[in-house]
Amino acid sequence: xxxxxxxxxxxxxxxxMPVLTQPLTPALVNTQFxxxxxxxxxxxxxxAVKPRFAGQTVLFLQSGPRDPRLQLYGYDVTTKTTRLLLTxxxxxxxSDEQLSPAEKARRERQRVATRGFTDYDxxxxxxxxxxxxxxxxxxxxxxxxxxxxxxxxxxxxxDPKFAPDSKRVSYxxxxxxxxxxxxxxxERAVTVGGTxxxxxxxxxxxxxxxxxxxxxxxxxxxxxxxxxEEADSREVELWRVADPTHPETEPIAQPYPRPGxxxxxxxxxxxPVGGGKTTWVVWDRAQYPYLASVRWDQGGPLxxxxxxxxxxxxxxxxxxPSTGQTQTLLTEQDAAWINLDQDVPLWLRDGxxxxxxxxxAGAPQLELRNAQGQLQRVLVPPILGYVPEGxxxxxxxxxxxxxxxxxxxxxxxxxxxxxxxxxxxQGGEPVRLSQGTGxxxxxxxxxxxxxxxxxxxxxxxxQFTVRDRAGSLVATLPxxxxxxxxxxxxxxxxxxxxxxTLIRPQDFNPQQRYPVIVDVYGGPGVRKVSQxxxxxxxxxxLADQGFVVVALxxxxxxxxxxxxxxxxxxxxxxxxxxxQVLGLQGxxxxxxxxxLTRVGITGWSFGGYLAALAVLRRPDIFKAAVAGxxxxxxxxxxxHYTERYLGLPQANPQGYQESSLLTYAxxxxxxxxxxxxxxxxxxxxxxxxxxxxxxxxxxxxHEVLPLNGFTHMVPDxxxxxxxxxxxxxxxxxNL
Numbered sequence: 007x008x009x010x011x012x013x014x015x016x017x018x019x020x021x022x023m024p025v026l027t028q029p030l031t032p033a034l035v036n037t038q039f040x041x042x043x044x045x046x047x048x049x050x051x052x053x054a055v056k057p058r059f060a061g062q063t064v065l066f067l068q069s070g071p072r073d074p075r076l077q078l079y080g081y082d083v084t085t086k087t088t089r090l091l092l093t094x095x096x097x098x099x100x101s102d103e104q105l106s107p108a109e110k111a112r113r114e115r116q117r118v119a120t121r122g123f124t125d126y127d128x129x130x131x132x133x134x135x136x137x138x139x140x141x142x143x144x145x146x147x148x149x150x151x152x153x154x155x156x157x158x159x160x161x162x163x164x165d166p167k168f169a170p171d172s173k174r175v176s177y178x179x180x181x182x183x184x185x186x187x188x189x190x191x192x193e194r195a196v197t198v199g200g201t202x203x204x205x206x207x208x209x210x211x212x213x214x215x216x217x218x219x220x221x222x223x224x225x226x227x228x229x230x231x232x233x234x235e236e237a238d239s240r241e242v243e244l245w246r247v248a249d250p251t252h253p254e255t256e257p258i259a260q261p262y263p264r265p266g267x268x269x270x271x272x273x274x275x276x277x278p279v280g281g282g283k284t285t286w287v288v289w290d291r292a293q294y295p296y297l298a299s300v301r302w303d304q305g306g307p308l309x310x311x312x313x314x315x316x317x318x319x320x321x322x323x324x325x326x327p328s329t330g331q332t333q334t335l336l337t338e339q340d341a342a343w344i345n346l347d348q349d350v351p352l353w354l355r356d357g358x359x360x361x362x363x364x365x366x367a368g369a370p371q372l373e374l375r376n377a378q379g380q381l382q383r384v385l386v387p388p389i390l391g392y393v394p395e396g397x398x399x400x401x402x403x404x405x406x407x408x409x410x411x412x413x414x415x416x417x418x419x420x421x422x423x424x425x426x427x428x429x430x431x432q433g434g435e436p437v438r439l440s441q442g443t444g445x446x447x448x449x450x451x452x453x454x455x456x457x458x459x460x461x462x463x464x465x466x467x468x469q470f471t472v473r474d475r476a477g478s479l480v481a482t483l484p485x486x487x488x489x490x491x492x493x494x495x496x497x498x499x500x501x502x503x504x505x506x507t508l509i510r511p512q513d514f515n516p517q518q519r520y521p522v523i524v525d526v527y528g529g530p531g532v533r534k535v536s537q538x539x540x541x542x543x544x545x546x547x548l549a550d551q552g553f554v555v556v557a558l559x560x561x562x563x564x565x566x567x568x569x570x571x572x573x574x575x576x577x578x579x580x581x582x583x584x585x586q587v588l589g590l591q592g593x594x595x596x597x598x599x600x601x602l603t604r605v606g607i608t609g610w611s612f613g614g615y616l617a618a619l620a621v622l623r624r625p626d627i628f629k630a631a632v633a634g635x636x637x638x639x640x641x642x643x644x645x646h647y648t649e650r651y652l653g654l655p656q657a658n659p660q661g662y663q664e665s666s667l668l669t670y671a672x673x674x675x676x677x678x679x680x681x682x683x684x685x686x687x688x689x690x691x692x693x694x695x696x697x698x699x700x701x702x703x704x705x706x707x708h709e710v711l712p713l714n715g716f717t718h719m720v721p722d723x724x725x726x727x728x729x730x731x732x733x734x735x736x737x738x739x740n741l
Contacts (some may be wrong), residue, residue: 034734035550039492043547044726045072047119048540052487054470056125057458059451060132060148064458064472064483065091067123071488074721075103075122078135078146081483083456083472088484092146092153094122097139104140106162107258114687115214119721129172132452134188136175138166143175145188156186158193164208165221170304171229174279183207183223183234185279196232196281203240203261210237210270212263212296212646215688218348218395219299227304231276231327233287235297238271247687251714260687263645265662266655272297274310276327285330289323296646298346306353306360309335317343317650322351322362322379335379338364342572343650345370347394349403361385361406361413363394369567370394372404372415374431383433390427390436391419393565406431407454414439414450414457421565422498422505422536426459439477445538456480462538464496495549496542498535501592503566504585505535508593509545509555520554521604521741524590524620524628528560528582529612530571530651535559544730551734553741554600556593560585574651578640579664583619587627602627604741608733610634611689611718614681615667618697621678622670630677630740632733635689635718638667638697643689671700677740678708681729683716709736 034040043049051074055067062083067076078092094103103121105113118124127136135146141163143156161180168175169185176185181200186193200206207223214220222235239261248257263269274297275284287310294312298320301309308325310332318340323332335351338344344365351360359376369388376382386392393416394403404415411431418425424445429436440446444463451457455475462468467490470483496509511520525545527534534541534557545555559566560582562574574581586607594600607628609617614636621631637643640662641655652661663669678701682694694710701708711732713720720726 034731036492036547037731039490039547040727040730041723042488042490043544044723044730046488047074047721048543049467049487049490050540051120053468053485054458054483055120057449057460057470057483058128059449059456059458060128060135063148065126065128065135066470066483067126068486069120069122071486074120076120076124078123078126078137080148081472081481083481086481091148091151092123092135092137094139097137097142097144097153097155101140106141108162108164109141111258111260111687112164112214112220114717114719115211116220117719119719127167129168130170131172134168134172136166136168138163143177143186145175154188156188157191158184158186165223167221167225169225169229169279170227174229176223176225176232178205178207178222181205181208183232183277185232194281196277196279197234197275197284198281204236204238206236206275207234208237209235210239210272211261212270212644215644216646216650217296217298217346224300224302224308226302226308226327230279232279233274233276233300233302233308233327235300236273236275238273241268242270243267245690247685247690249685249715251684258687262690265641265643265645265648265652267645269295269315269645271295274300274325276308276325276330285327287323287325287330287332289321289332294319294321299348301351301353303353303355303360305355305357306351307357309351309353309360311346311351313344313346315645315649316653317646320344336362336375338366340365340572342575345394347403349394351375352404352406354406355408361404363392365568368569372413385413385429385431385433386415386417386427386436388567389419390417391421391565392417393424395564405450405454407450410454412454414448414454416447421533421559443537445536458483462540464494464498464537464539464542467539490543492543492546494539494542494546496546498537499593499596501589501596503570504589504592505533505559506589506593507535507542507545507555507557508597509542509549510599511549511552511554512546513550514599516599518599519601520552520599521606521737522590522600522602523548523553523555523737523741524586524605524607524617525555525557525613526586526607526609526616526620527611527613528558528562528586528609528616529578530562530574531564532612533559533563533565547730548734551738553606553737554597556590556600558586558589560589576652576658577661577664578615578651579619579623579661579666579669582616583623586616586620587624590627604629606630606632606737606741608632608634608737612637618667618678618680619670621676622667622673625673625675628676630737632679632681632736633694634681635683635686636667636680636693636697637689638693640665642693642696667697668700671697671706672704674701674704674706674708677736679711679733679736680708681711681713683713683718683720685715686718688718 052071166177197206242261245262246257296313372386426440447460614633618633620628
């Protein structure tokens with residue numbers, strides 16, 4: 007009787023339980039790695055940041071392995087010893103660091119997610135270090151070890167730097183430019199009348215976000231003048247970024263120029279360091295509204311680079327600071343667009359000429375021009391693979407050793423690598439300095455007797471070594487970083503013209519076929535495929551969950567020539583996606599373990615856009631997508647980026663429609679997960695909301711994961727861990 011009763015009860019329960027249509031999902035593997043990855047910011051914490059030479063001392067910033075607070079260190083090359091020079095705690099007395107909204111926005115533009123001393127300036131004589139912390143300024147004397155706290159006016163303080171004579175510092179305070187005498191401690195306003203809408207000395211949003219220019223003022227080499235940008239945003243749309251989890255907090259308002267609409271109006275003024283009347287630099291601002299860059303090098307004149315709104319014309323102008331009159335030194339034209347390089351023009355100290363980069367020969371080349379702007383010689387030809395872009399860790403595109411008549415630069419004909427080279431100013435055959443395979447960068451001492459080499463390879467994360475002029479090892483900068491225990495099995499291959507990374511699981515079985523995840527960016531200015539371990543670690547962890555992870559660099563990405571990069575002109579909606587499909591099919595033809603009936607795709611920012619586009623337009627190939635912080639409607643992104651590639655909406659409505667995810671919302675037939683930070687001030691949260699709304703109204707099922715209070719970056723370890731777990735779960739469920 008009892009046995010009958012139990013059997014009946016169990017049968018009744020089974021009838022009411024849901025039927026399992028697929029096997030239970032196994033637990034994620036190696037979750038300790040994921041936690042380590044998140045807590046160490048991809049194992050980057052604890053490594054040297056922004057190394058610079060002060061005599062025989064290499065200064066650098068460094069944190070602990072799981073602590074994002076950067077401190078100031080010095081490595082003595084002579085004694086081979088490292089000293090902790092200064093910590094944020096010594097200056098704050100145990101208080102937490104406080105940042106103004108403007109400083110948070112500035113760090114967001116620079117993609118800085120660390121805290122503490124995130125940057126510093128070194129005086130020209132190499133004796134003093136200028137640091138900013140919680141809106142206050144400090145000068146650290148390297149010889150005495152003493153700290154001088156500077157007394158400045160109250161308010162928001164940004165962009166501090168030393169004057170060339172090392173006797174003063176300058177900064178922007180409450181939208182005006184100030185200078186402070188280090189001897190007397192006297193602060194003086196250099197400009198007056200600056201406001202939030204008409205600022206003096208600050209780079210506008212698109213200059214910081216898209217041009218790579220983060221400053222809005224420049225000292226004359228003799229310390230007698232200051233040139234500064236006036237940015238007038240009164241006619242620009244004001245967008246307000248609110249944190250929905252804190253409705254009691256005032257939304258942050260920012261001028262946000264959208265394609266086809268009014269831009270910030272910029273002009274350049276020159277004022278005596280003691281203040282006084284501003285002389286405005288004169289150029290055709292109707293033809294060239296963008297102030298792309300400004301240089302006032304030792305030995306050279308005040309020089310500015312201005313750009314047309316369609317970014318197809320550029321002019322290099324020499325300005326007279328006393329009259330504001332300008333002389334055109336050279337112009338550039340391109341039927342698609344002109345890339346900017348913030349490291350040029352670089353004037354030689356004798357004023358005889360300057361270095362310049364150009365794409366006019368089909369790929370970047372480094373040129374020497376005379377003082378009138380005429381070409382003297384091509385120092386680095388395009389075939390060498392010259393890379394003009396700077397580096398966020400403080401590396402330099404090139405440096406000129408005028409005493410020895412040598413130019414040091416970075417280049418590689420293989421776009422997955424980067425090497426150090428040298429060429430004579432007088433011309434000749436360039437000499438490659440770095441050996442082996444990997445990504446090499448360098449920072450040189452003022453006299454070029456030493457340099458810090460930064461190297462990452464397929465097997466190691468960045469290591470910093472000090473080397474002499476001949477390249478011999480002098481020392482290795484200490485690291486506090488946690489090294490990953492995970493071994494990457496990534497393979498770099500080339501399919502047709504596409505470079506790709508293929509990552510198999512650690513327990514790979516060649517007899518099996520695996521679902522595929524495409525880890526995508528695919529947009530201008532960024533390559534996913536490189537001979538560097540840092541770009542592979544998270545992909546390896548993802549592969550170990552039972553996938554083959556693939557990354558491809560399509561047309562539109564840099565370092566494969568002008569035609570390759572500019573193929574996307576007029577539309578984002580076709581070529582990047584077409585190339586991803588072609589490359590994926592080429593890989594599958596070579597590697598039978600790739601199961602193209604089970605392909606997912608994931609990316610962030612432009613990669614998020616391309617991931618969503620993939621399931622919307624090619625559901626025959628892509629069966630599921632995770633789209634992080636995607637631009638969904640390009641008419642809601644900023645002018646300088648969007649118009650560079652798509653032109654004005656009024657002139658190219660078809661290109662904007664073809665590039666918009668909203669166009670294809672009714673066609674969604676595959677699982678789609680949208681992820682977005684609610685306080686993102688670059689790709690605003692409204693993008694994912696607009697796409698979700700269009701999908702909802704079209705009756706299309708999808709998922710939205712808001713990251714409460716996060717911007718375009720997700721540095722929080724717990725949130726980052728949960729985010730990666732959610733991505734894996736999504737693909738396991740849908741592939």
